Amino acid sequence: MTRAHSPTEVHAALEAADPREVFPEIAVVSLPMVTRFRGITVREAMLLRGPAGWAEFSPFIEYDTAEAARWLLAAVEFAWAEPPEPLRPRVPVNGTIPACPPGQVAEVAARYGDVSTFKIKIAEQGAASLAEDLRRIEALRRARPDAAVRLDANGRYAPEEAMRALQAFSRFELQYVEQPVAAVEDLARIREAADAAGLGIRIAADESIRKAEDPYRVAELGAADVIVVKVQPLGGVIRAREVVTGCGLPAVVSSALDTSVGLSAGAALAAALPVTDRVAEIFGGAPACGLGTSALFAADISAAPVRAEHGSVPVGRAAPDPAQLSRLRAAPSRVRWWMHRLQQCWKHLRTESSPRPRPE
Ligand SMILES: [Mg+2]
Numbered sequence: 150m151t152r153a154h155s156p157t158e159v160h161a162a163l164e165a166a167d168p169r170e171v172f173p174e175i176a177v178v179s180l181p182m183v184t185r186f187r188g189i190t191v192r193e194a195m196l197l198r199g200p201a202g203w204a205e206f207s208p209f210i211e212y213d214t215a216e217a218a219r220w221l222l223a224a225v226e227f228a229w230a231e232p233p234e235p236l237r238p239r240v241p242v243n244g245t246i247p248a249c250p251p252g253q254v255a256e257v258a259a260r261y262g263d264v265s266t267f268k269i270k271i272a273e274q275g276a277a278s279l280a281e282d283l284r285r286i287e288a289l290r291r292a293r294p295d296a297a298v299r300l301d302a303n304g305r306y307a308p309e310e311a312m313r314a315l316q317a318f319s320r321f322e323l324q325y326v327e328q329p330v331a332a333v334e335d336l337a338r339i340r341e342a343a344d345a346a347g348l349g350i351r352i353a354a355d356e357s358i359r360k361a362e363d364p365y366r367v368a369e370l371g372a373a374d375v376i377v378v379k380v381q382p383l384g385g386v387i388r389a390r391e392v393v394t395g396c397g398l399p400a401v402v403s404s405a406l407d408t409s410v411g412l413s414a415g416a417a418l419a420a421a422l423p424v425t426d427r428v429a430e431i432f433g434g435a436p437a438c439g440l441g442t443s444a445l446f447a448a449d450i451s452a453a454p455v456r457a458e459h460g461s462v463p464v465g466r467a468a469p470d471p472a473q474l475s476r477l478r479a480a481p482s483r484v485r486w487w488m489h490r491l492q493q494c495w496k497h498l499r500t501e502s503s504p505r506p507r508p509e
Contacts, residue, residue: 159229162199168495172228174198176469177487179479180408181447187406193479194408195487196450199228202466205411206491207381217490218497219360219384225498226385227414233390235420239461240402241266241434242441243299248273251284255292260444264460265296266324266437272302276310279317286321297437299324304331304356311339315350324431325351325375333357337372351431353377353401360384361392368396375399375431377439378418381411386418399428403439408446412455413467415440420464450477 165171180192187209194207204227208217244261246254246269258267267289271282282300289298300323306314311329318326329352330336340352354373358364359382367373376393378400383389393400402419404412419438422428428436441457443449452470455462479487 159226162225162229163495163499166499168197168491171225172197172199175488175491176474177479177484178408178450178469178474178477179483180449180477183445183447192406192408192446193483193487194411194450195224195491196408196410196469196474197224197228199225201227201229201231203410203468204228205381205407205414206494207405207407207411208490209405214490214493214497216360216382218494218501220381221491221494222388222498223381223383223385223414226387227380227417230387232386232414232417233421235417235464236423237420237435237464239463240416240419240440241437241461242457243268243437243439244441245439246270246285246289248278249285251281251288254285254288258289258292258296261441262457262460264437264441264457266299267293267296268299268301268327268439270303271300272305272314272329275305275307276314279314282314283317286318290321297324297432298322299327299353301327301355302329304328306330308332308335308339311335312342312346315339315343315348316346319348319350323350325353327353327377328355328357331356333363333367333370333372336367337370340372340374351375355403358382361388364392364396364398368398373398375401377401377403379403379405380414380418381405381407386414386421389418390421393422399425399431399436401436401438404442406442406445408469409443409449409451409453409455409467410469412440412443412462413465416455416462416464417466448473448477450474 162171176196204224206224208220243266244264306329351374353375354367355377376398404415443454443456450469450473451467
């Protein structure tokens with residue numbers, strides 16, 4: 150039986166000069182992906198066991214030390230502290246329709262079983278994909294007339310293209326359009342213009358939320374109706390919940406291509422967020438979260454992967470299975486690379502004057 154630690158003790162964990170003093174087990178895994186996603190075919194992740202359980206440290210390879218260090222803070226927290234009490238035992242998840250030909254939409258949607266919310270990736274070529282995007286939305290509407298639909302542009306519209314696209318989308322009933330433009334100031338302008346034009350389209354911020362200060366800026370500028378939050382970039386479940394509460398906007402929890410261990414931290418955050426009146430108004434209950442991504446992996450480190458069943462994932466810690474850990478262990482040179490990164494990020498967290506940035 151492990152003992153839960155308080156956030157203050159989590160902070161104390163960083164007093165150790167070497168992370169190996171506080172994590173008795175550290176593993177690096179390399180998970181094969183079903184299809185190329187985010188330009189990669191294998192996903193590497195470091196898993197660390199602390200007094201409260203296993204945690205994931207998996208910043209993308211290209212991230213620098215300062216950015217990756219926030220992800221490590223999240224791992225330290227999850228390995229040392231119990232997450233907040235869950236308000237529900239399961240978290241609904243959404244299916245994702247990639248930029249596939251409209252004729253394939255029904256088949257892709259069917260792979261997600263009975264999820265009741267879909268996210269359609271749009272704007273692959275900016276405004277040039279608009280006609281095809283509309284056909285894919287129509288195809289999903291025909292295949293799943295009862296499902297809730299949200300769109301994700303990944304910031305790909307130029308500001309002058311975004312309004313035309315939103316006008317075209319306004320004939321559908323949508324939960325929201327995620328990050329139509331990249332810059333948060335542009336997002337605020339687009340949202341205001343869409344409101345003024347009476348389009349009735351809600352805007353969500355995803356790429357604009359990459360660190361703990363960002364949601365406050367999005368809220369201050371009135372740039373979004375909904376924020377998409379991820380545990381690792383925000384520095385942990387407890388911090389992310391504080392950020393969501395502090396900025397006062399409905400939040401959809403998403404993963405960053407995490408293994409089941411990281412997904413279980415995402416589910417812990419999602420399960421700890423209350424269904425406010427505003428959340429109920431938009432989502433009709435707890436929002437479907439982007440935590441169904443284990444389906445993108447051809448293998449999982451857990452014997453009981455965090456995988457969607459009947460449209461939701463269970464809440465509870467996931468632990469790697471020893472046999473899976475050895476089968477999926479990364480090559481020695483990659484393990485050395487991750488150990489070096491761990492040391493660099495650890496040093497960064499220890500030397501930062503305040504490892505818990507708290508915006509005004
Ligand atoms: Mg997104």
